[in-house]
Amino acid sequence: MLEHMDRMGEVSKPLRKIGAISFSFFQVYLYGLKGDGEAQQVEWSKIQTPTDEVVVPYDTLAPTPADPEETKKLLDKLVVLKLNGGLGTTMGCTGPKYIMEVWERSVIEVRNGLTFLDLIVIQIENLNKKYGCSVPLLLMNSFNTHDDTQKIIEKYSASDIEIHTFNQSQYPRLVVDDFVPLPSKGRTDKDGWYPPGHGDVFPSLKNSGKLDALLSKGKEYVFVANSDNLGAIVDLSILILVLIVTPKTLADVKGGTLISYEGKVQLLEIAQVPDQHVNEFKSIEKFKIFNTNNLWVNLKAIKRLVEADALKMEIIPNPKEVDGIKVLQLETAAGAAIKFFDHAIGINVPRSRFLPVKATSDLLLVQSDLYTLVDGFVIRNQARANPANPSIELGPEFKKVANFLSRFKSIPSIIELDSLKVTGDVWFGANVILKGKVSIVAKSGVKLEIPDGAVLQNKNNKRSIQFAVPEFRTYLAAY
Template identity: 70%
Template structure:
């Protein structure tokens, strides 16, 4: 989405001038990253980032194409499947380091089930799809940009003030995937191989799989961008949603909503869909927009604190682990367990004692059965034994003894 040229006040223009000088001395990042960072800060200062109240938005209740409408297109045979797959590349966002969950590496290497990690299952899924093409999977990697955090007090990059450690830098959101794909050289390489579309999804979303019906629809209709959305449930209340804002279709993230409107944003009655972050994008369109500096995605300010210093990181957005018996695992694909009668997922709220992966695993001798569970909220120092089946909702005010056997 293109935007008008940035207009800065004299004071903000001076800030950018000083910032350019400071950033020019940072040897830890490339010239492309320096340029991208300055452009991002300039846009931030020249316009007010979207910070919608719910009353300012027009909800998109009937926007887009229903998946059911794709089913009649045609039945795939091996030849048609190979033609489609030859035009596709799958890009998995490796996610953050998962530091809030106590991880020291990317979330994609967390074990999901039977010794298999998210990354293991992603490869298995693609291998199953590619069985028609009789070709091995090529795996390529590239890094997204790293930008310096801005000190709120004087608007200087934190690394230029002596802090050159990891905390001085941040990844500028998954919206950065498009310029990073171009800057890494991978985009040009993929285009030279005849690839036309990229399917982008989070590495820890095992429900995000290549759907040939969607790919076929995009190619036949020459669509450049597609976002998969799904009805919002109680488990998805923090997910971004599509809105019409000032006459434009935009993605609204919870970070853009003022505190007093967050509960309204979480309403599954008013905001009925959420963004799965499964995106289908035409590679030539990415190339055209990145080269023309026309990707003006909404900026999400994210305030942080590093060693007592208030800092700001500016991010953009491009658009759950399944460990229980709610889903079954076969050939890397997760499918709904037919034994679950309730079509809705259970609402599960675990307290801070379960936040870190190591603590979560230690508090369950084995993962409980939740096929018949509707709601569960756990707070406090709670530990689960082996072979547990959860069925009932414990009401407010109930007193639970130190040990419970049912």
């Protein structure tokens, strides 16, 4: 890696012309890799399970102050920061004229015509109104999302909420073959660059000037969360420095977890795990919690650590391909900073505080009757007896949001659903009800339409499928 660093002097000149990049921070990222371009791995024998003193159970936290004035004093010290730099490429949001002519995941419509950003604004508006406080909203954008976000927030100009934006860093993708930055080879458009992960939030908050501005206004704490996590709401019992974790499920086996390592609490990501221990890392029996990427952090501590250049977080290499060229993106995770903060702890929160929408299968859950919308908060329907959400697996025909929405006349009722698997050219009618375990597979080249009002309960159409419809029944041969 040092050999590659020596060559950086040859190619740094075109990189320094880009104002958005902090060249020194990028060099730190390079030094954080091993010579072969892989992440530094942990010594497996040193890993210990964190105790309740390190990862505190949520139900042991102090209750919300009963005195509204005390609550107001706490909230007046708070800032809400949403990580808004990622595109919704997983769900096909890659072109203009989509929802509200923007590309980010944060502006996908969730329900009742409201987007993630709408819900975030409504939540903070209601909080400020209820307690007479002034909690501002910060959006950390990337060069991918900045321009569109600036247009979007104009719609909130009449709102009482104070909204600020800033951009995270812009780093060059590295060509795998020789570790030379892609822009130095002539690829100077957006594809030559990338935003270096949400771990960049701390230096970017400082470098943007927002951190000092917030401190000058008496702000002391920041609540950081992904813009697409509908469960990440302000919780008055967590106004301390924490990394929030939640019980791990089979859907989260690749997610980071908290460990005790060399006397400190630390975030462990799968990229740091030796190959022979990956299956052990994925075990929900050994590693029972995972990182939700919700953090409550002291602003003065951020300033102290960034100015001291003390946040030496583990580098996560993210392989990509640009026009057939294999490249690396060197990224960091915000939660990895936990080991650098004094007296940092985790909190094991209920799953209700982790409701991300990363794919259309997640979108189906939050748009269904499994949840209701109250004052901007997505609340789980108490009619659901099973504490776990249904497992949803949709085929590639449903991957893009536009295709997903077109295939449902209305989102089915899934209150009593355990699991759903849909494969092939399947279309859902209105007022469909799904119960138990349902698998729907359309044969290649065959369009399968689920009629209006159909009730599917414990059905697998590899054998046969029966749709119970009011006033008549339709039987389909096995596809």
